[in-house]
């Protein structure tokens with residue numbers, strides 16, 4: 568409780584600085600970006616923020632159901648549209664207009680989970696079997712640069728595996744600001760609603776659950792050796808290996 572309060576006051580002191588970020592827009596095959604939150608569930612503000620848009624504030628608790636899709640987003644699918652995509656399509660996710668850049672170095676990841684038969688995507692609580700489809704870790708051939716490090720980066724990109732079975736999916740979009748202390752790493756997570764078309768044929772795996780996939784003692788998360796300014800070349804992102812289809 569005490570540390571939560573401490574963190575809340577640190578974060579409050581930076582209100583207005585926008586040192587945080589969240590992905591809210593979607594572009595398919597290099598097309599225009601959608602408006603904010605058209606295809607992506609918008610997390611609620613942390614309970615301690617004043618009124619206004621603080622949906623981009625990070626989460627810290629890997630054991631909460633919020634880690635699936637963002638704060639309260641297990642119940643926030645209503646009104647979110649579903650984007651139709653083909654397996655093999657290039658997707659780019661862009662920042663909410665309330666923020667200007669990915670302001671912290673760290674890894675980015677994409678996961679997908681198929682909506683169960685008989686469940687509406689808008690009503691799904693995202694308690695699925697998640698497969699990781701991309702890792703944006705450190706830049707190969709460098710020792711200290713993240714793929715998403717460049718301050719000018721306003722997007723993260725992914726290709727839907729070509730053999731992804733058709734159906735409705737949540738696309739989990741995640742970026743981490745790694746900190747050296749337990750429960751200090753910042754999680755920026757949101758989820759897009761997708762309908763994947765295509766001939767399928769793949770068997771996505773390995774899959775994980777959220778919460779469940781991560782723990783506080785994972786060296787990829789509390790990262791005493793992997794924050795900015797340290798060598799990153801042995802850094803492996805948290806969670807399962809990537810399924811390429």
Ligand SMILES: *[C@@H]1O[C@H](CO)[C@@H](O)[C@H](O)[C@H]1NC(C)=O
Nearest residue numbers: 594596597659720722723724
């Ligand atoms: C992602 O793709 C978009 C085009 O769809 C491109 O403008 C952007 O530069 C790419 N972002 C990164 C980080 O490569």
Ligand SMILES: *[C@@H]1O[C@H](CO)[C@@H](O)[C@H](O)[C@H]1NC(C)=O
Nearest residue numbers: 610611612614638639640642
């Ligand atoms: C978020 O979820 C919590 C816990 O279920 C609930 O108490 C709170 O009212 C929710 N907040 C909003 C803004 O929906």
